[in-house]
Amino acid sequence: MNRAANIESVVIKRTVFFVSDQTGITAETMGHSLMIQFDGMEFRQLTVPFISTVDKAIEAVRRIDRVAAEEGIRPIVFSTLVQEDVRNIVRGSAGFFLDFFDPFLGPLEHELKTQSSHMAGRTHRMADTHDYAKRIDATNFALANDDGSVLRDYERADIILIGVSRSGKTPTCLYLAMQYGIFAANYPLTEDDFESRKLPPALESFSQKLFGLTIKPERLQQIRQERRPDSRYSSASQIAFEVRAAESLYERNSIPVIDATECSIEEISSRILDRTGIERRLRP
Amino acid sequence: MNRAANIESVVIKRTVFFVSDQTGITAETMGHSLMIQFDGMEFRQLTVPFISTVDKAIEAVRRIDRVAAEEGIRPIVFSTLVQEDVRNIVRGSAGFFLDFFDPFLGPLEHELKTQSSHMAGRTHRMADTHDYAKRIDATNFALANDDGSVLRDYERADIILIGVSRSGKTPTCLYLAMQYGIFAANYPLTEDDFESRKLPPALESFSQKLFGLTIKPERLQQIRQERRPDSRYSSASQIAFEVRAAESLYERNSIPVIDATECSIEEISSRILDRTGIERRLRP
Numbered sequence: 001m002n003r004a005a006n007i008e009s010v011v012i013k014r015t016v017f018f019v020s021d022q023t024g025i026t027a028e029t030m031g032h033s034l035m036i037q038f039d040g041m042e043f044r045q046l047t048v049p050f051i052s053t054v055d056k057a058i059e060a061v062r063r064i065d066r067v068a069a070e071e072g073i074r075p076i077v078f079s080t081l082v083q084e085d086v087r088n089i090v091r092g093s094a095g096f097f098l099d100f101f102d103p104f105l106g107p108l109e110h111e112l113k114t115q116s117s118h119m120a121g122r123t124h125r126m127a128d129t130h131d132y133a134k135r136i137d138a139t140n141f142a143l144a145n146d147d148g149s150v151l152r153d154y155e156r157a158d159i160i161l162i163g164v165s166r167s168g169k170t171p172t173c174l175y176l177a178m179q180y181g182i183f184a185a186n187y188p189l190t191e192d193d194f195e196s197r198k199l200p201p202a203l204e205s206f207s208q209k210l211f212g213l214t215i216k217p218e219r220l221q222q223i224r225q226e227r228r229p230d231s232r233y234s235s236a237s238q239i240a241f242e243v244r245a246a247e248s249l250y251e252r253n254s255i256p257v258i259d260a261t262e263c264s265i266e267e268i269s270s271r272i273l274d275r276t277g278i279e280r281r282l283r284p
Numbered sequence: 285m286n287r288a289a290n291i292e293s294v295v296i297k298r299t300v301f302f303v304s305d306q307t308g309i310t311a312e313t314m315g316h317s318l319m320i321q322f323d324g325m326e327f328r329q330l331t332v333p334f335i336s337t338v339d340k341a342i343e344a345v346r347r348i349d350r351v352a353a354e355e356g357i358r359p360i361v362f363s364t365l366v367q368e369d370v371r372n373i374v375r376g377s378a379g380f381f382l383d384f385f386d387p388f389l390g391p392l393e394h395e396l397k398t399q400s401s402h403m404a405g406r407t408h409r410m411a412d413t414h415d416y417a418k419r420i421d422a423t424n425f426a427l428a429n430d431d432g433s434v435l436r437d438y439e440r441a442d443i444i445l446i447g448v449s450r451s452g453k454t455p456t457c458l459y460l461a462m463q464y465g466i467f468a469a470n471y472p473l474t475e476d477d478f479e480s481r482k483l484p485p486a487l488e489s490f491s492q493k494l495f496g497l498t499i500k501p502e503r504l505q506q507i508r509q510e511r512r513p514d515s516r517y518s519s520a521s522q523i524a525f526e527v528r529a530a531e532s533l534y535e536r537n538s539i540p541v542i543d544a545t546e547c548s549i550e551e552i553s554s555r556i557l558d559r560t561g562i563e564r565r566l567r568p
Contacts, residue, residue, distance in 0.1 A: 014396070023554035025463070026317050032567050033310050033364065034388055037400035045567060049554050076395065080317060096395045103387035104318055111360065111380045112298070116321035132548050139455050143427075171423045174458055178549070179309070264416050265462070270307035270333050283316050283329060 013042045015067050015075040019060055019090055021082060024049035030100050031078035043076075051081065057089035068094035082118055131181070131282055138177035138184075138281070145185035146170055154206045157185040158278050162203070163213035164189050164242040165233075166223045168260040168268060172213070175265045180273065181281030194245040199253055211272055212250040212257035217243050219261045297326045299351050299359040303344055303374055305366060308333035314384050315362035327360075335365065341373035352378035366402055415465070415566055422461035422468075422565070429469035430454055438490045441469040442562050446487070447497035448473050448526045449517070450507045452544040452552060456497070459549045464557065465565030478529040483537055495556055496534040496541035501527050503545045 016035065018027035024047040035043050051060050068074045077095035081087035091097050105116050144151050147170055154160055159176070161169045161184060169186035176184040193200045203210060217239045224234035232238050250257045256275055260268055273280065300319065302311035308331040319327050330351075335344050352358045361379035365371035375381050389400050428435050431454055438444055443460070445453045445468060453470035460468040477484045487494060501523045508518035516522050534541045540559055544552055557564065 023550045025550055025554065026313050028567055029310050029313050030384070033384065034392055034400075037366065037385075037389065037402065038392070038396055038398050039401050040398060041396060045564075047554075047557070047564070049558050076392070082321065098388055098391065100314070100317065101321075104314075104382055105321065107380075107382065108318055108322070108360070112322055112325060114322050114324060116318075117323050118321065135549065136452075136455055139458060143430075143454070146427075168420075170427070171420055171462070174423060175462060178455070178459060178462065265419065266307045266309055270309065270331075273331070274333050280329075280331070283312055 013044060014073065015044045015046065015071060017060075017064055017067075017075055017077045017079075017095060018045070018047045018049075019051055019064075019077055019079040019081065020047075020049050021052045021080070021086060022049065024080075026100065027078045027080040030080070031076075034078075051086060051090070052083070054085060054089060057081075057086045060090055061093040064090075064093040064095045084118060134181040134281055135178055138181045139174065141183045141185070142170075142173040142177040146173065147186060147188045152185070152187075152202055154185055154202075154209065156183055157206070157209055158183045159185070159211055159272065159276065160203065160206055160209045161186040161211050161213055161272075162189055162246075162255070163215075163260075164220070164246050166220060166227070167213040167215045167246075168265070169213060171265050172260075172268050172272075175269045176272070179266075179269065179282070182273075182278060189242070189246050189249065191242075194242070194249070197249075197252065199249075207253060207255070210253070210255045211276065212246065212255045213260050213268070214243060214247055214250070214257055215259065216261040297328060298357065299328045299330065299355060301344075301348055301351075301359055301361045301363075301379060302329070302331045302333075303335055303348075303361055303363040303365065304331075304333050305336040305364070305370060306333065308364075310384065311362045311364040314364065315360075318362075335370060335374070336367070338369060338373060341365075341370045344374055345377040348374075348377040348379045368402060418465040418565055419462055422465045423458065425467045425469070426454075426457040426461040430457065431470060431472050436469070436471075436486055438469055438486075438493065440467055441490070441493055442467045443469070443495055443556065443560065444487065444490055444493045445470040445495055445497055445556075446473055446530075446539070447499075447544075448504070448530050450504060450511070451497040451499045451530075452549070453497060455549050456544075456552050456556075459553045460556070463550075463553065463566070466557075466562060473526070473530050473533065475526075478526070478533070481533075481536065483533075491537060491539070494537070494539045495560065496530065496539045497544050497552070498527060498531055498534070498541055499543065500545040 016031055018024045018031055020027045048060050051057055064075055064077060075095045077097045079090055079099045081090060081099060082101060087099055109116055145153055161172060163169050165188055173184035173186050176182040187203060220239050221234060221236060228234055258268055258271055300315055302308045302315055304311045332344050335341055348359055348361060359379045361381045363374055363383045365374060365383060366385060371383055393400055429437055445457060447453050449472055457468035457470050460466040471487060504523050505518060505520060512518055542552055542555055
């Protein structure tokens with residue numbers, strides 16, 4: 001727990017390369033998970049994607065070596081290179097090389113009693129095409145069933161997020177669609193919905209699919225203030241009323257709820273899946 | 285290259301757990317990258333997120349052990365557990381345990397001459413809040429500047445994707461927003477735009493920001509056919525005309541172009557960043 005010590009020490013900036021034979025997203029995810037463990041440090045991050053041939057690998061090595069020479073300190077290289085010939089070339093750069101496959105592929109081959117294909121992701125095109133279609137469908141569904149849309153295709157929805165304006169419904173629905181292929185609709189709770197003490201009529205037959213978002217009034221006010229400064233919409237009293245009314249609606253109707261105030265979209269999405277048990281249609 | 289051999293062999297199904305102290309997305313990404321290297325195998329995938337305490341770790345171990353006993357073969361456990369006490373408990377399950385941090389954190393600490401914090405992601409709340417706001421801004425921008433919207437805030441756009449209907453503009457813009465915080469607008473090319481041989485007036489001052497999407501007519505026809513079967517919109521001749529006209533517009537105006545036919549959204553997005561050099565505002 002050297003956290004305090006790290007923060008007080010001088011910030012050292014290191015260059016980090018993400019080298020990949022595909023998009024670089026896995027290498028970025030991997031590298032980022034590790035880098036955030038080093039609180040005191042700053043990193044300059046460069047993504048070098050689509051390094052799928054020996055020629056491109058040599059070019060990537062040149063780029064890494066140039067940075068190493070310029071900065072006088074070797075860059076960190078996070079790589080996800082499946083093809084061994086390509087990986088071994090990049091391994092030979094002046095950078096400090098960490099490949100994602102190195103430590104795991106061997107043990108997994110042994111455990112699964114199967115040789116891995118050592119093929120870059122392009123061999124998985126057919127699966128990708130299928131996933132692509134599922135993701136597009138889910139995204140279109142989220143867009144068509146967003147905040148106040150006329151179309152309310154709740155029959156097809158895996159989940160319906162409800163909450164007051166700016167509580168995070170739209171980005172969460174889109175994330176659920178794009179990341180997991182889930183059909184997520186959302187319904188904005190407005191004053192009309194609070195007048196009666198019952199569920200809005202549009203939602204009545206779908207109570208099992210509802211999931212409530214809530215948010216701390218102070219945070220919501222910041223967000224609304226940016227959007228419509230000094231309006232009724234962004235006033236403390238209006239916001240306090242809406243948030244309280246939404247929360248009591250959730251409680252009366254036994255709707256599960258998550259407080260979005262301090263959660264990232266990923267976290268909200270993942271917690272919703274965890275609590276509802278909805279199956280992912282796609283995997284990253 | 286045992287690929288053919290693998291495909292022909294009997295498919296064995298193994299259960300895979302993704303255990304994480306956060307959302308599980310990194311563990312899923314890591315596991316997926318490895319699993320797709322084993323073509324012949326099928327995996328049942330279970331995500332166990334938010335394992336951030338010793339009690340939850342013990343519960344996760346019980347779940348893994350139960351599956352091991354039921355299936356008579358040990359499950360694979362991909363974990364991203366930063367806290368050592370939690371990690372060591374899950375390491376003790378009956379599963380075949382691969383933790384993402386194990387092989388990398390030690391070497392990185394040595395290279396960076398810094399102790400890692402060994403703290404679960406929650407300590408990075410402030411950064412997350414900031415990233416959250418950027419992501420929401422970018423997502424709202426993409427939604428407000430989507431296909432045929434009235435608002436065309438191209439001044440603020442990092443990039444403007446153009447293409448015919450259903451060439452993949454909307455999901456790509458949303459992905460660029462959510463994954464990288466990039467402000468991506470899109471403009472649909474229609475017959476009106478093809479009559480003149482010049483850039484559509486709305487785009488004239490922004491030619492440096494344009495990026496074209498194209499798609500093979502056969503694939504586009506499949507997509508449009510699903511949407512409006514047997515219409516002019518989905519007819520072979522109309523589609524061939526539109527795709528040809530769009531491609532010649534790109535060529536005449538030196539607009540970079542990517543063929544989206546066989547690309548995932550991630551790949552289109554990553555290729556666009558790679559070719560334009562647009563800086564990511566967010567990292568995964």
